[in-house]
Amino acid sequence: MDKSILRKRNENDGQEKQIVGINQRRFRQKLAEYKRTPGSLILLILVYLSAILTIASIGFLLVYVLVKGIPNLTPELFKWEYNSENCSMLPALINTVFMTLLSLLVAAPIGIFAAIYLVEYAKKGNKIVGIVRITAETLTGIPSIVYGLFGMLFFVTTLKWKLSLLSGAFTLAIMVLPVIMRTTEEALLAVPNSYREGSFGLGAGKLRTVFKIVLPSAVPGILSGIILATGRIVGETAALIYTAGSVAVVAENVFSSTRTLSVHMYLLSKEGFHTNQAYATAVVLLVLVVLINFASDYIAKKFAADGINSGR
Amino acid sequence: MQKFKEVFMHIVFLTAAFVSIAAVALICVFLFANGIPAMKEIGFGRFLSGEVWRPSNELYGIWPFILGSIYVTAGALIIGVPIGLLTAIFLAKFCPKGIYKIMKPIISLMAGIPSVVYGFFGMCVLVPLVRRLFGVNGNTMLTASILLGIMILPTIISVSETAIRAVPDKYYQGALALGATHERSVFLTVVPAAKSGIMAGIILGVGRAIGETMAVIMVAGNQPKVPDGLLKGVRTMTANIVMEMGYAADLHREALIATGVVLFVFILIINLLFSILKRRTVL
Incomplete structure (x- = not known):
């Protein structure tokens, strides 16, 4: 503290004057300055107010849903058979797992392979790369209801898969494809070139280098992207209503119509008779999504911290 | 054999990259092919600027x-x-x-x-x-x-x-x-x-x-x-x-x-x- 305060003797009256570094001022000094510049004070207040409002709105939502929902989490809600009395969410929960796995089974290989092409194979200035990037960006911006319409027209009607797990999974796979592509691309780009050069230097071919050297070092980044995609799939409703349907029974095969947890939640709250059960479902959905989000963040951070530097 | 594998996988990767292009193309084709004829039948003007939406009376203004x-x-x-x-x-x-x-x-x-x-x-x-x-x-x-x-x-x-x-x-x-x-x-x-x-x-x-x-x-x-x-x-x-x-x-x-x-x-x-x-x- 003392170091930053310059003491300077004023030559006229011999008094000592303090010059304080701007980042070292005390609260009272700041207050005095704000009195001189009320405009700045108003801006400061507005900034803090907005930040508080943002946190308050999300905090209120979380607390409200949790407080209302947790007391309603009864064993009734986890019965194997759904009926309109117990509103069991278990079938929907299991279907959500099926839906997630099936969508990722389609989207993950395609997304990862596409990213490999963009990063490892495409030469600089390749026209395909530009087009792929633009289309991926377009896919990111398309709202889920448009995916739902497309899925209904293409998978359900044209391919005659009917309302089914499969139609829903393929629709969602297209929806999360750009997420997986982008995160994988970033993860691959973060792998230092010296790894590749080392591998080539030892006589490995391109393919071997990609699969044995580059991909393993990029796994955490790719994984974090896949988990992010899982979050999108679990939370999706609009794209599924007219592709996967709303049958509340555990799917027997990929061609049976199913409802996922989000769709279940929507239908419950739309009916309006089962508000308590809807709260409980919201809690489960919220907790799932929170866990998924933090897992993705955690892995991404760990990757940034020690993924590559630890030297595989 | 090794050479074949390299070329084969190169093609696989390239195909994967084309999937997102194909997806956008398919979405466009299917939406427009199913939507435009209806717009034509209703009339572009009446569809886009019609103020009444009453499907039971065949009135489709969005x-x-x-x-x-x-x-x-x-x-x-x-x-x-x-x-x-x-x-x-x-x-x-x-x-x-x-x-x-x-x-x-x-x-x-x-x-x-x-x-x-x-x-x-x-x-x-x-x-x-x-x-x-x-x-x-x-x-x-x-x-x-x-x-x-x-x-x-x-x-x-x-x-x-x-x-x-x-x-x-x-x-x-x-x-x-x-x-x-x-x-x-x-x-x-x-x-x-x-x-x-x-x-x-x-x-x-x-x-x-x-x-x-x-x-x-x-x-x-x-x-x-x-x-x-x-x-x-x-x-x-x-x-x-x-x-x-x-x-x-x-x-x-x-x-x-x-x-x-x-x-x-x-x-x-x-x-x-x-x-x-x-x-x-x-x-």
Whole structure:
């Protein structure tokens, strides 16, 4: 503290004057300055107010849903058979797992392979790369209801898969494809070139280098992207209503119509008779999504911290 | 053999890269092929600017829904942009490190919460609130705007924050050295320099708001008529599709798909604006 305060003797009256570094001022000094510049004070207040409002709105939502929902989490809600009395969410929960796995089974290989092409194979200035990037960006911006319409027209009607797990999974796979592509691309780009050069230097071919050297070092980044995609799939409703349907029974095969947890939640709250059960479902959905989000963040951070530097 | 494997996998990777192109092409083809004929049958003018939507009488005018989408989105922006931008400024320039570490994950969590949960929250909290405050049926344009305003916050915050952080520190220091206060330096030099990045964030927010479906359906009232007031119900294009697709047939069904086409065109325009702005800035 003392170091930053310059003491300077004023030559006229011999008094000592303090010059304080701007980042070292005390609260009272700041207050005095704000009195001189009320405009700045108003801006400061507005900034803090907005930040508080943002946190308050999300905090209120979380607390409200949790407080209302947790007391309603009864064993009734986890019965194997759904009926309109117990509103069991278990079938929907299991279907959500099926839906997630099936969508990722389609989207993950395609997304990862596409990213490999963009990063490892495409030469600089390749026209395909530009087009792929633009289309991926377009896919990111398309709202889920448009995916739902497309899925209904293409998978359900044209391919005659009917309302089914499969139609829903393929629709969602297209929806999360750009997420997986982008995160994988970033993860691959973060792998230092010296790894590749080392591998080539030892006589490995391109393919071997990609699969044995580059991909393993990029796994955490790719994984974090896949988990992010899982979050999108679990939370999706609009794209599924007219592709996967709303049958509340555990799917027997990929061609049976199913409802996922989000769709279940929507239908419950739309009916309006089962508000308590809807709260409980919201809690489960919220907790799932929170866990998924933090897992993705955690892995991404760990990757940034020690993924590559630890030297595989 | 090795050579064959290399070439084979190269082709596999290339094919995977083409999937996203194929997906966009397929989406365009299927939507337009199913929507345009209906528009033709109804008449482009009567479809886009018709004010009456009454499928039982073969009247398909989606003007109320276009207006509805625009109004609700505008409302969401009026609420979401100032709060989001100021929060982004807080995060980038005002926030102590300790608070940042807590706030940042919360905001990214906000982006991950499913829209049904937002919608349900709106239904249980905002709708009764509006009903009590204004003495009207709580399913109004105002309710939908507030809810969407909250929902687009994380988008606007994260893009704006990145844009503000990308501005070189020199700008800020220069203003400070000239005697401006911290707030003045931030608001008059840093924020204007991040303008196009912030615009990109807002446009992304517009895309989110206009495409949002489930949350809007649950709070907006969904009356199929021209919206005539902040405290009246409104139906958006997205809501129209989900509400009626379940039982629609023939021309009615095709008219709903055509509604999707109009929405899709809106989104394409927004995407285009976004990528133009993004090129102009370093995000």
